[in-house]
Amino acid sequence: VQAMAAHHERVVDNARLLLETLARAAEVRSLGPAASQALLVDLLHRNEAYASLALADPTGRVVASAPATGPADLGVHPFFRSAVTDNRFTVGDYTLREPEHRVVVEFAQPVAGDHGRPVGVLVASFDLGSFGRIFYDLRLPEQSVFTLTDSQGTRLTRFPETGKYTWVKDLPRMIARMSGAAEEGAFLETGVDGTRRLYAFKRLHFEGAAFPYLMIRLGIPVEQALAGARAVLVRNLVLLALAALLALVTAWLVGERAIMRRLDKLTGAVGRLEAGNLSTRTGIDPRAGELGRLAAAFDSMAEGLERTEAERCQAAEELQRLNEELEERVARRTAELATANQELQATLEDLRRAQGQLVLSEKLAALGGLVAGVAHEINTPVGIALSAGSTLADRNRALAEQFAAGGMKRADLATYLDEANEGVAMLLANLNRASDLIRSFKMVAVDQMSENRRSFNVHTYIDEILLSLRPKLKKTSHRVNVHCPEDLVIVSYPGAISPILTNFITNTLTHAFGADEAGEITIEAERRGDTLELRYADNGRGMAPEVRQRIFEPFFTTARGQGSTGLGMHIVFNVVTATLGGTISCTSEPGQGTSFRVTVPLTAPTEE
Template sequence: MESRLTRLEAVQTMLLEIGQKSSTCTDISEFLQSVHAALGRIMYAANFFVALSDHEGPANQVRFVYFVDEVDEPPDPGELCELVAGESPTAAVITSGKPMVMTAAEHVSKREDNAGFGIGTIAEHWMGCPLLDQNNQVLGAIVIQSYDKQHTFSHEDQALFALIANHVSSALRGLQSMDRLERAVQERTALLAHEVAERRRAETIQRALYELANLSATTTGGNVLNTRLHEIISELVPAQNFLIAIYHPDTEEVSIPYFVDQKDDQAPVKRFDFGIGMSSYILGRKQAALLDKAGLNALVAAGEIAQPLGNVDIASWMGAPMLLGDQAYGVIIVQSYDAAVLYSQGDLDILAFMASHVAVAIARMQAEREIRRAKDALEEQNAALENALTSLKDAQGELVRQEKLASLGRLVAGVAHEINTPLGICVTATSHLVEELKLTREDMAAGVLDEDGLNQFFDIIDQSLRIMTTNTQRAAALVRSFKQVAVDQSSDDIRSFNLRKYLDEVLLSLQPKLKGKPIAIEIDCEERIEMASFPGAVSQIVTNMVMNSLVHGYEEGQSGKIKITGKLDGDVVVFEYSDDGIGMDTGTLAQLFDPFFTTKRGSGGSGLGAHILFNLVTGALGGTVKVASAPGMGLHYKLRFPKVKRK
């Protein structure tokens, strides 16, 4: 009993130490070290670690902020470690939010089922408790373990460890809040200071760029531009010694139009071959470079800089190419002879930035000169192109008109051929009737006409008249249909018509083309669609669709089915046409409406059928057209156009 009371007093003392340490300590690692030391006074704690979840990353990533172990090496406290619940007891504690105790036998059993279970050496006894925040959300896990069979954890140890974990959780919540607040304040302060510095620097660079842009827009080059450029760059970096070199790709030479130096009154040479001097070194690399005297001497010794020109007794040197894309216009060089003025990478970045904008200014001035020289020639070319385009449009319009007339001509030929049959039958019937009438009169004159002969004559008359009536009606229907369709196709007038009845007339006029072909046409069009639009456009569209199907969709003798549907969607007619022919691939479909594109060149295809169809739908009818197809899946058009076309 006495030892139990002593232990409880030690536990109480430890809890007080945890509370006091958490209020005075600001470092989590230092705090956990004190917890470890106090824990060792009440139970075996040679192996102890704490893993905290990374709240800014995935839930299964932790940092081992404190780790002491007799066997395993400690992980980096700043490194994120990924733990999988099914493979790590620590992850299982964090995931479940519940304490966990595991013996070596249990660990071995789990590893036999899963070779990857558990990170590190198997402990004789392992005990972990979750660390929870005020909302019972898991902060991490606190773990103690033993590799010694003489030191295992009793139920009382487990209960005490859970109690200690609860107090450590409370302390860690405060420490983490303070740590995050301090870090946030420090980061924000540093960020604000950086933003202020960057803003001032950006304002200075912005002014310099504005002056450079204004300078390039108001001057044509020369010494005025170069002098002012020197002044602008001097406001950004120390540039008492300044040089501008221009590259001439046509002659592969470098010229020095501007040179200011403390030790040399003028440039050693005004123009030299590319490959000589430090300017050529920068032009060849097409990259900015920062050098001191030792670096310059090393490059000269290595042969990377040939024949350095001018004074090389430098303290610091930097050069940047005036580069636009892959084209180098020249180099800007700044150097210092004073050991107190040494350039940094930041200075080089500014010089390179300004050099790139100088290249833009030079390119713009050169482009403006080229534009002025090319303006007159361009205007002449534009005029010639406009004339050619007008001629092309006229020629295209004439070809389209000829195609429409050719289509009408084919319609005339087909109807004429179709009318020839019923009219021939009528002529034959008439000739037969005339002959029978002559014979009957002769019999009557000879007095041999009896009642049977007369009745036979009447039967012949009746039969002939029926034949003549049927065929003349058939011819009349063809003529009537052709007359209306032909007038509509050659007229641009708006008139009222019933879409279903008009489709019947158009298809009747196409019967000569369909005759003898095993192609069935099905019409499913609402009877109530009364339109006020261009019937000629509708006729031409349907004709082109059917003819394209016959020419391109089906092989000779191939049977098929064409379906035409029409319905109203408010005041809009939804017109669909589909065939079950061979279809077309994506590449062919993409060019379907292009003028003069055809897959049957020289075999009846002009390349204008679908083009005229598209123009009629989008132009005359004021609608839209969509088309879908795939090899072996036929062709499907979906048209939408207003029921009433406004002029």
């Protein structure tokens, strides 16, 4: 039993050593399918105790395996995931493989990458059938049996009659005998075949295994065990001692000469590389087997690292030079940008002053046009009044001369009085007309140039604006319709309302109709909650979409050659949104006329 237990423990140690050595091979670390496949096939051929060898990536996808017909995915097994997660050698559970009907134990070893994280996992499957060769080599008495049982009471294998008693439940009485406090011992018991035997057992524990322990049991028929117990014991002890001595000597010689010395060289080179000596090399002949190839891969890696470090240093120097140049460029560009910002600020101030002057010029131009129109309109009643006054003066002089001569009659006085009454009536009517024009002009003109907020009647103010625009409107055949409640009073800036309607009407007269067309203009005003909604519409030719979209932009005009500045509607937009605190929108389609909707508070905000 001790020999069998020692053999099983050596199986684990040998598997660990094999997989750790194999994990350092360049073919394995690169996960190259072809090279890895050839290496695994060669190793499996040399180690017949293994049922299979495989290399998989961290997800469990098999990259190479021997034999090639192995499983395609190992990621479903807990021992595989444990090897990846814990990054250490792992012993899996015992599994039954069909159709061969043999039990194997799995070993997994992570393949470390450049940063220490696993880039793959090596898996070796050890066939428990190899214990049969040891059992038969011991030449035990007939009807002797060797059994492996796991901690769950499942008989993993049995020699002889392996096929009959593999992967079946062990006898409960056997489990009870081996489950006490002692890790090993002996007992008499009747086997499953009815033969009474002397059994020796031992419980084996493996660090990192998926199972808590394994039970090994060797049974020899009682008669034969007692008859030759001493001779068998002596012989077995001698054989065991010789075998152990031979195994130790062989392992030391092979390990020292073939593996340990080269591993020491390789480990020393790794230490020097970790210390920063990138020029270090192993000095191992690359033809010296697997370790030779591993050493060659290490030397190649060290050479690559040395070359990469040299390139990195050169790149760092170049980067430092570029950084210095960049700092100079940034400083130069910052100075240029500061100068440009100062120039831009000065230009913006000039533009603001120029815009203010243009807006003032636009207001003065509109006021000048209003003055010219009103002056022309006043000229007619003033001329009639002057003519009537001259006629009255002539009649007064003639009557005075007639009275002085003493020839004035009653009929002459009556005629004079009739003519005087008619002249005075004509004089008063025309003077009142001129007075109304002057009053309207004064109100509109003063409001246009004033920024004072006051209470005013919207209906009356619209009439005053239209009266001031009468000189322009009377030259056309257009009809103006006004719909506004007579009692609609707001607190706002009349000087802001006037340019809104004035620009609307002026644009209609300029752009909406042809020279001989008679159009219709509609002005509507009404209270909507706490706002005033002012709607203006004409039935003229309308605007194209690209014109309508830009109508409120400063300096945009379609009649620049006709003296337009393009500031009128821009002023309207600013007056509505900034001064009056409202909104304005325009709707127009070619041939469908143009309409504006202005919404402002009944009480305008005060200017700060």
